[in-house]
Amino acid sequence: MVRHRSLFVVALLLGAAVFARAECVNLEAAAKEVPFEEEMLEDTRTGVTYLSLIGGSSTKGNDCGLNPNNDAGQWTGWGGPLDTDNASIGEGVGTRNFITIGGIRFERGIGTHALATYFFDISGGPYKKFEAYVGMDDEKDAGAAGAGDSCGFGGTCEFNISVDGSLEFESGFVSGMDGGDNVEAMFVEIDLSNASELLIEIADAGDGIGCDHAAIGDAKLLTGAALAVDAASKAATAWGELKTRL
Numbered sequence: 001m002v003r004h005r006s007l008f009v010v011a012l013l014l015g016a017a018v019f020a021r022a023e024c025v026n027l028e029a030a031a032k033e034v035p036f037e038e039e040m041l042e043d044t045r046t047g048v049t050y051l052s053l054i055g056g057s058s059t060k061g062n063d064c065g066l067n068p069n070n071d072a073g074q075w076t077g078w079g080g081p082l083d084t085d086n087a088s089i090g091e092g093v094g095t096r097n098f099i100t101i102g103g104i105r106f107e108r109g110i111g112t113h114a115l116a117t118y119f120f121d122i123s124g125g126p127y128k129k130f131e132a133y134v135g136m137d138d139e140k141d142a143g144a145a146g147a148g149d150s151c152g153f154g155g156t157c158e159f160n161i162s163v164d165g166s167l168e169f170e171s172g173f174v175s176g177m178d179g180g181d182n183v184e185a186m187f188v189e190i191d192l193s194n195a196s197e198l199l200i201e202i203a204d205a206g207d208g209i210g211c212d213h214a215a216i217g218d219a220k221l222l223t224g225a226a227l228a229v230d231a232a233s234k235a236a237t238a239w240g241e242l243k244t245r246l
């Protein structure tokens with residue numbers, strides 16, 4: 001079971017309520033409508049640092065989070081270079097969509113395409129934990145608008161995450177759909193005490209990179225200050241009622 005319900009900050013999107021996106025989200029309009037049932041908003045707790053690819057050029061951080069310190073040519077295996085943070089890979093530059101995995105739209109995150117590699121220098125940072133949700137972006141699910149059915153199971157990848165050379169998370173085979181059902185994002189939670197380097201690798205699951213629109217939702221580093229806040233208290237409302245923007 002994905003442990004997301006108590007951790008999510010969700011948007012109440014009823015009627016014509018105006019919803020302002022977080023400052024670091026600069027994708028104003030998606031290229032196409034990717035259905036979603038719920039949305040996970042930016043975690044605004046003190047002590048949260050997002051992994052952020054585009055918000056700045058510094059290797060040690062930018063206004064929107066922590067930038068990778070490996071060459072940008074390794075950030076996506078297709079449709080690059082990545083030009084917009086917190087967006088899917090789409091069909092290349094100018095066609096990005098909001099990141100959506102398993103029916104959940106993520107306000108913050110990394111949208112890319114296998115093969116992809118990211119090194120993050122977390123040395124000297126007071127980070128205690130890494131959290132994220134990994135999966136295939138729903139924009140390539142069979143029947144998704146513009147996707148056609150050529151992608152079958154919505155792409156297939158493997159997500160491997162290492163800390164200081166030690167493999168801490170292996171997703172195994174991940175597809176975008178399982179038969180006719182959407183596939184939920186996998187929650188990742190890794191302790192980071194005294195860590196120096198976080199490595200995220202996205203492989204093609206052995207069947208080539210076709211349709212491999214991979215996504216990492218709400219990818220963030222947490223300090224002790226963030227962990228001191230009861231995440232459950234951030235849940236704005238009950239889950240399940242938030243289907244009004246479908």
Ligand SMILES: [Ca+2]
Pocket residue numbers: 101102103136137138141154175176177182183
């Ligand atoms: Ca999917």
Ligand SMILES: [Ca+2]
Pocket residue numbers: 155156157203204205206207208209210212
């Ligand atoms: Ca694949």
